[in-house]
Amino acid sequence: MTRRRTAIVATIAVLALGGGGTAFALGSDDTDRAATSGVSTAAVEVADGTGVWDSETLHDISVEVDDAAVAAMIDTYRKTGDKDWIEATVTIDGTTFEQVGMRLKGNSSLRGVEDGADPTELPWLLRLDEYVDGQALDGWTDFVVRSNNSETALNEAVALDLLAEAGLAGEHAVATSFSVNGGDAQLRLVVQALDEAWEFENFTTDGLLYKSEAGGDWTYRGTDPDSYTDIFDQETGDDDLTPLIDFLDFLNNSTDAEFEDELASRLDVEAFARYLAFEDLVGNTDDIDGPGNNSYLRYDAETGGFTVVAWDHNLAFGGMGRMGGPGGAGEFGERPEGMPSDMPTDMPTDFPEGERPDGMPDGMRGGPGGSNVLVERFTEVEAWADLVEQAKADLTESLYASGFADDTIDRWAELLTTQASDLVDADTVAEEADAVRDSIASLVS
Template sequence: MLPRRIAHRIPVRVRHYWKLLATCAATLLAFAVVFSTVRVAPLVTSASDADGDEVSVNIAGTTDLFDATTAHKIKITYRSDAYEELLDSFWKDGEKEYLEADLTVDGTTVPSVGIRLKGNSTLQGITRDGEARPGGFGGGRGAVPQGAMPEGGPPDGGGFRRGGGGGRTSLKTEEPENLPWLIRFDEFVEGRRYQGHREIAVRVGGMGGGAAVLNEAVSLHVLAAAGEVTQRYAYTSFTVNDRPTTARLIVEHPDENFAGAIGGDGVLYKSMASSQFTDQGDDPTEYADDFKQITKKGSRDLQPVIDLIKWVTGASDAEFDEHLGEHVDVASLARYAAVQNLLVNFDDMAGPGRNYYLWYDLAAKRFSVVGWDYNLTLSGSATQDPAEPVSMGGGMRGGGGDVPPPEDTRLPEGAGPMPAGGGGRGGFLSGHRLKERFLASAAYRDDYRKAYKELFNRIYGNASALNAVDAITAVIGTVDGADAAATATEAENLRTLIRERTRFLVTNEIVTG
């Protein structure tokens, strides 16, 4: 019994019903003990087709942001102390936090947008006051920044050609006008879009190509011309505070607006750089480092992706050959695989960046692979075999086997395990079970060859790629901050690679039939 003086301090109703309250408390405690080790899986309670995010304002602007035939203007203004705080967070914890900034695009001012650093391996070589970030490459011995290529190019005989005049590029925090950025319109103003876009990416130069990233722009151009699902792009002058103006490539970032352009009703999922495409059980939280759901959050979930992974990794060869079409749009997958080879892109869904999206068609209940991040295209070997996987540097093997990584090489965060023996079949880091099994299957060889021949004619056979170089170079010449001499060199290198690739492929038996 409590002392009387203490008992009288307890409210009368509590004293009257203390036995009932004690019973409830005991029951809750028992539930906590019994169920504390039971996994609770998130459930979707709605079958609605609506996306979770509502658009409250859509800024029209004055010019189509992704009109690639005209020069655009972007100016970003932010507080210097806020920028330093952003860098502090990235340096200490690797977190890419959003910085509040005012944006002016083609004369239209958009206050309080969010901008953050973008990229994984891209940012490994970044320096601050001349010092590398802990865990980053920072220009040290054996470093592989940007395009994952040692300084001076690959070993002799590697067959690597810098289609855009690429190579090592130094990123400095003191030069924000040269850094890779993601601009988000609704980070600080809920429900806001610009011409339907939630996010746009400001691409960085010096990866597979040169400062103008001409190789990526040409790839996006020819893919769109060939009727493939791809992102829109444009060139813009880019000014940060009172820093010098530079010419930058901006690319449509796959979001709900991009998903609408794919056509049909479906769900878009993004592969993360750390994705391994391996069966990790039924708990959706175990796949948080593998895939991010982009659309229909709250009405759909990750279960279709989990089911696909389980099937691809668990099906026998006979089952794979017979039932792949029930899970994946085979014609779409054939075109995707053909495009990556044609454009000599080693950093696709099977590359270290795991650069791809999955589109799940709700009507057909099948997946398609959507390409993304083409800044390492058209920078490898012009003699890349259509029947062989593209390796490090876009075909660095050059007939002499895989090129091992340089001594003391440090790999990008989240890039996956190093294959045994260092190089592996695809160079540094590569592999994706869906793509590998598809290309290895005799049942789908004709699908791949048919797609390859058709896309060769649309990309190289009709001179589309060469013409794109000329057209895009002309636009870049009108952009404030463009380096005319560097762009001209980049364009000529790219033309040379395209001509050599065309000559090599035009006699290949897959193309000749």
Template sequence: MKRRLIHRIPVRVRHYWKLLATCAATLLAFAVVFSTVRVAPLVTSASDENGDKVTVDIAGTTDLFDAARAHSIKLTFRDENYQELLDSFWDEGEKEYLEADLTLDGTTIPSVGIRLKGNSTLQSLTRNGESRQTGRSGGAGMRGGGMPGGGFPGGGQQGAPQGEQGAPQGQQGGFPGGGMMGGGGRTELKTEEPENLPWLIRFDEFVEGRRYQGHREVSVRVGGMGGGATVLNEAVSLDVLAAAGEPAQKYSYTSFTVNDRPTTARLIVEHPDENFADDLGANGVLYKSLSTSQFTDQGDDQTEYADDFKQINKKGSQDLQPVIDLIRWVNTATDTEFAEHLGDHVDVESFARYVATQNLLVNFDDMAGPGKNYYLWYDLTTKKFSVVGWDYNLTLSGSATQDPTQSVSMGGGGMRGGGQQGGGDFQPPEGMEAPQGGGGRGGFMSGHKLKERFLASSAYQDVYQQQYKALYNKIYGNAAALNRITEITKVIGTVDGSNAETTATDAENLTTLIRERTQFLATSEFLTE
């Protein structure tokens, strides 16, 4: 019993309990002395220096994100430590880091940190046949306004025969189904199969200042929805975005082995960190929107926005004030002020391209989606924001006939100007009523004031239409998306643990949707007028 109670204390707390006790005592003393004084976070420097120092950067043997070749990842960790990680997640919902040894393309890296990644995805996770949310055997229940099975509602691609999307339920080889509800049913994630789980690998969690080829973190994606078990949709989306000149994370496919478990084939994606921020520009600050973000004015105290945004780079020299100013202006500006002065706060053409790409790729989980998947890039020279997309595993999953002028949404809402529902909206499964309401903390449905006001304003219709047309030609008009499917599936075929039948099915289904999307947009008045 005593040992059980100890294990419920997070690993890092147990490691550093003496230091934490000292800090707690110090804070208590300050609280007594300064109990009547309000302490606000301040930045003492306005420089562009980054607060995180790199002490070692491992070169490796080959470019980790060379998407033209197969890669290899092997993780080794102690099972008792893994069980402690699961205890913490099961009992407290905390995603703690587990210490593991990593071999990446032949290069051994000891003591990396790995943790479970995802929110809705992990709702389908079971342990010994029981879900964390309800304790019922064989599946997760409703939680936080989500859908059963831990995924988002809906089925496979437009035109895909039911039962053909993704891996069969319970499949051991190839790519995991990822717990998403697809046309072929739901494949649950099991703690007994860590090779199929979504992971975040962090190189400096236990060795301060360490990077791998400049990267601090790498995301191991899980299959499901539009791209099927192989996550083809995300890989294709990232490729066409990069080819169109839009900010996009790098990716590659790799074999993935955990301890002595079977090898699977997985998609890994660059996690936007300081290295990614450097690629965006030398003089800017990157902010990550959290899944609990509201984009509402919460006052001047920056600590009140801890559940909304996380600063990625230039810590100690910059802060959240520019984001707070943007939130306040977007929420308080009159329609006239918004139309006349948006360009003072946001790079309008860049934002028009962002909104256009999300529609073109039918991404219902972008900045206005339930996951609030986006980053804000603040240019310190121009003093303007750009929006950077992230987490594209739910692109190319909805209707091929999504209207170009409407915000892609799930179950309705978020339309242009708050208008009526369009035919391209993602609908929940039969008999399932999608929760309504806005983006409160942990809410399932969402929306975003900046995007909504942009699409509703007649002042920006022309720039949006111009950018949409140009991006259509780059993504669909020249068959770029279709060509990428062919090239990516060839690479997947060389990855240990891949499943040729599953890959072929996913490629066929995604090809069907892209062809239908291309044809629909080619005859749309929005593009032909």
């Protein structure tokens, strides 16, 4: 089966706005309703990945890195929450790169990490050009080695394929045999980082990409950019937080009437409704209003509008129900290797901001769970809440009733069964594929 990311056409979404208005599906013939035009996402159709992002092939990544440097990096993270870069030699599909940047990547996925943790199991960001300018593979420089609570990461792999089919910007993902310092390889899902190359592939306009930090929030903190250091990180473009600060000011300080009248000129509301619908349909509890604030905001320099970009789907399809340690798998209630003995295996993720469960690194703060000002105010507007429900109905048909999800699960399961049998046994692949199917059945029932 060929996977293509559905194009998000750069057209104007017509929405019914105003107090008590009722939303209608895109393409409705009812033109008598009061409507307004809004900004739209300038995204393009992205073909199947090739080369290092060919998802039909099991890839190989082996890392050689100084054990003492890894230990020092983990110790620093445990004490301060800082994720330092270290140098490594990395071989990807037979091509070796020297002086590659390597650092920890993640937040909740690093909860409970201890000194002496197996680096093969940890989540990483590998950056080929961190120390060597121009160093790249197939034009790509950044590779995110994801963690997952299952052995196959099928839940995230499938979710990313569905995200693309839903017409939303996502990431290429590949199954990988990952090893460190000659140790036993493990099956790991590797995905694109949201960087300049990713942005160029997905959008036709210049823009700025902002990442919402796990320990932060979406509050307005005034006009000083330094006030936002801990809550947003700019990923692309020249340093400029002005559009973001203006947007946060609007989200937090506009009246209800101003919000309803003006949001569509500041945000692609149709794409955001589709995003919210999608996250519900894949059962992802760790999205924009989850404990990790997992999302990006992209500012379109031509239209002056924002779009929300999805990120982090390792808890899709019931992934929260299995508590694995960093990078590892474990059934619910088991204590994965490396988790502190005083840290509960069923620890909730929606703890109040600023509080940490016992065993969490000192520098790792708890983000807010189940709250986001954009989500809350958006869904309070009847027209947009209706638009989310319409998107759910549309996506249920196109992703599930159509058979697309079943075909996607089959494709990933066949890949792992035929090419990764030395990393995961066939029974485990079948069991976890069935778990995704069961989760889908419960989500759409």
